[in-house]
Amino acid sequence: MTILALQNVSKSFGALKVADGITFDVTEGEALGIIGPNGAGKSTLFNLITGNLKPDSGRVELMGRDVTRTSAMARCLMGVGRSFQIPQPFGGLTVFENLVVAATYGQGRSEREVTDRCAEVLERTGMMAKANVPASKLRLLDRKRLELARALATNPRLLLLDEIAGGLTEGECAALVETIQSIRAEGVTIVWIEHVLHALNSVVSRLLVLDFGRVIAIGHPREIMESREVREIYLGIDI
Structure with a gap:
């Protein structure tokens, strides 16, 4: 079953496009990681999923239901839980x-x-x-x-985590990862934004890369991190 689906979702603030035709879906029990440089639109994407922001165009679905214009409270009651970066x-x-x-x-x-x-x-x-x-x-x-x-x-049926491992020591991070792995093992679907890549990759089965509000790549973590384009954009490596 598809828990979350975004279809060509876009959002702008004046001339600044913070989400540009974003399309992807997440199946029940899956863990999807989201990476990208600062300002790529990652937290904005979460706000579009939770209903804190409404898209200018496109469609957001939760559990097969169109929630594009549904309130954040209604989405929470449907089973969307979220942690915040701060x-x-x-x-x-x-x-x-x-x-x-x-x-x-x-x-x-x-x-x-x-x-x-x-x-x-x-x-x-x-x-x-x-x-x-x-x-x-x-x-x-x-x-x-x-x-x-x-x-x-x-x-929640869908748990959104926003940089929850940031600022932790190695031991603290390992303990947190163990907790998140146990949550996923119970069937909770997870979408996790994170810069601590070793923590992220120990949990997720797919990675999605955002840059300037666009999906640059999505796929298996190893394939994504070996991608030339991803390394140039996200890691700042001149290849």
């Missing part, structure tokens, strides 16, 4: 309270109904010991884990 938790709330907020609004359920789900997510993301710690007191790794936990608390 974690922005509710600093005055505890870790557990952050998850409860995400789960109640993301699933449209009562606090009582989501309590068990939130406890399960805390356990699997390694945050149970920090459940009662105010989010404002967390170090970077735990803020990243909380960002992932909040997305998981919505019980």
Whole structure:
């Protein structure tokens, strides 16, 4: 089953084209990585998928349904969860309270109904010991884990990860990758934007390369990273 499909999606801000005829799809249980230089349009693409931005043209489908003009809230309730590049938790709330907020609004359920789900997510993301710690007191790794936990608390079918490994040590990154691999093993479909390529390639089965809002290449990670065009554009290597 196709979980996500974009068909010729374009978006401009004045003369600046941030998405230029983007077309691709993601099947259920797949993990797709997205790479590209800064300013390539990666986060804009996520905003188009989640409904935070509406395209000027083209079509966005989730689970076979046209959601091009559907609100971000409606897409979340359909099963789209997202982490952000810069974690922005509710600093005055505890870790557990952050998850409860995400789960109640993301699933449209009562606090009582989501309590068990939130406890399960805390356990699997390694945050149970920090459940009662105010989010404002967390170090970077735990803020990243909380960002992932909040997305998981919505019980997503499609999980969008935006540079979640950035800034972590090698050991911290390895632990995070292990968690993401376990999420994928449960059948959650993942689309992951990342600059830490060894982490990304240990999870995804395909890579998509963006440059100036256009899809430059999409395919198996090894083939993509051996591509002359990709190395010139993304890695800055003059071949």
